[in-house]
Amino acid sequence: MIPISQPLLDGNEKRYLMECIDSGWVGADGPFVARFERQMAGYTRRRFGVACSSGSAALELAVQALELKPGDEVILPALTIISCVAPLLRLGLVPVFADCCPLTFNMQPSDLEACLSVRTKAVIIVHLYGLTVDLAPVLALAATHRLKVIEDAAQMLGQQYQGMPCGSFGDISVFSFYPNKQVTTGEGGMVLTNDETLAERCRRLRNLAFDPDPARRFIHDVLAFNYRLSNLQAAVGLAQLEKIDRTVEQKRRIGQYYQELLTDLPKVQLPLTEMPYCRNLYWAYTIVLQDDSRHDVKKVTAALSTLGIASRPLFFPLHLQPVVQALLKQPARALPHAERLYQRGFYIPSGPALTEVQQRQIVQALYEVLV
Numbered sequence: 489m490i491p492i493s494q495p496l497l498d499g500n501e502k503r504y505l506m507e508c509i510d511s512g513w514v515g516a517d518g519p520f521v522a523r524f525e526r527q528m529a530g531y532t533r534r535r536f537g538v539a540c541s542s543g544s545a546a547l548e549l550a551v552q553a554l555e556l557k558p559g560d561e562v563i564l565p566a567l568t569i570i571s572c573v574a575p576l577l578r579l580g581l582v583p584v585f586a587d588c589c590p591l592t593f594n595m596q597p598s599d600l601e602a603c604l605s606v607r608t609k610a611v612i613i614v615h616l617y618g619l620t621v622d623l624a625p626v627l628a629l630a631a632t633h634r635l636k637v638i639e640d641a642a643q644m645l646g647q648q649y650q651g652m653p654c655g656s657f658g659d660i661s662v663f664s665f666y667p668n669k670q671v672t673t674g675e676g677g678m679v680l681t682n683d684e685t686l687a688e689r690c691r692r693l694r695n696l697a698f699d700p701d702p703a704r705r706f707i708h709d710v711l712a713f714n715y716r717l718s719n720l721q722a723a724v725g726l727a728q729l730e731k732i733d734r735t736v737e738q739k740r741r742i743g744q745y746y747q748e749l750l751t752d753l754p755k756v757q758l759p760l761t762e763m764p765y766c767r768n769l770y771w772a773y774t775i776v777l778q779d780d781s782r783h784d785v786k787k788v789t790a791a792l793s794t795l796g797i798a799s800r801p802l803f804f805p806l807h808l809q810p811v812v813q814a815l816l817k818q819p820a821r822a823l824p825h826a827e828r829l830y831q832r833g834f835y836i837p838s839g840p841a842l843t844e845v846q847q848r849q850i851v852q853a854l855y856e857v858l859v
């Protein structure tokens with residue numbers, strides 16, 4: 489079976505892990521955590537990085553650090569991972585779901601505008617699958633309406649918008665270091681910000697909100713989490729980050745090779761190669777069946793699986809999630825593009841360890857299944 493994504497751990501990962509083991513520093517107080525945070529902050533041109541246990545944990549920390557009030561509305565795309573809406577619902581905030589562009593899959597200014605109300609206090613911007621959100625008009629709109637901005641750059645480490653790194657935008661940004669992301673720590677994440685108060689809140693929230701006064705250490709005013717990243721994980725992350733440019737090159741090479749090999753595949757929409765503001769990074773290589781295709785995503789992914797190739801559907805839109813609908817006071821409005829992308833779209837293997845031989849095997853299977 490060709491897996492959907494396989495990381496390459498071929499840098500200093502082993503050496504740094506051995507340093508942890510030899511020194512006995514394995515927990516979250518070890519030196520690699522601070523080094524990894526500093527390197528990530530430097531890479532994304534932020535002042536502060538707060539490492540944590542996953543991208544989902546980073547979203548929890550980022551949302552809670554904004555200290556919004558129950559009933560405040562937060563706009564976010566419908567087509568994204570459940571982790572974006574979970575912290576909102578846990579904190580009594582009201583999610584308002586935005587549709588997306590059918591070609592880039594990302595939220596557009598008009599999608600955001602359709603969600604604004606007098607109660608809107610924040611927006612979560614998510615870059616999906618390989619292209620960035622067109623940030624300039626979205627950030628301008630957010631500024632006009634005095635919205636706090638969280639940038640979910642989990643899929644976009646190493647990507648740039650108009651020459652500026654993803655993860656450098658908004659009040660606070662988040663990354664994931666899950667194995668299918670450009671940098672992995674097995675499990676892990678990070679919050680980045682230029683705001684010292686937000687960074688300090690995130691640091692306390694990830695560490696059970698222990699009191700900084702040693703005498704009051706075990707006395708708590710705030711309910712928080714243990715979302716710490718271990719020194720072992722940070723050691724792997726630092727080694728991975730050292731070779732981020734090569735990983736991004738590999739992702740782009742894989743995406744471009746698919747683009748060449750798949751041009752004659754009938755009745756599908758392949759990813760856009762570039763936009764005026766960014767080149768596709770191909771975090772995932774997406775294929776959307778056109779409306780006149782007689783194929784069905786569930787059958788296509790099952791057929792690929794029998795040919796030894798893993799594939800995945802696109803995200804299930806958040807406004808249709810049973811757990812979200814059960815908690816919402818009002819039924820969400822229909823979002824045709826997000827709904828259609830879920831019904832018609834899927835993605836194929838694209839991890840940095842993928843070989844050209846495997847790519848040709850995948851392409852051959854796709855022609856077999858889709859022609």
Ligand SMILES: *Cc1c(COP(=O)(O)O)cnc(C)c1O
Nearest residue numbers: 542543544569642643664665666
């Ligand atoms: C992967 C991902 C996350 C969550 O990260 P985990 O580390 O898996 O918790 C959040 N947002 C987006 C857009 C992601 O792709």
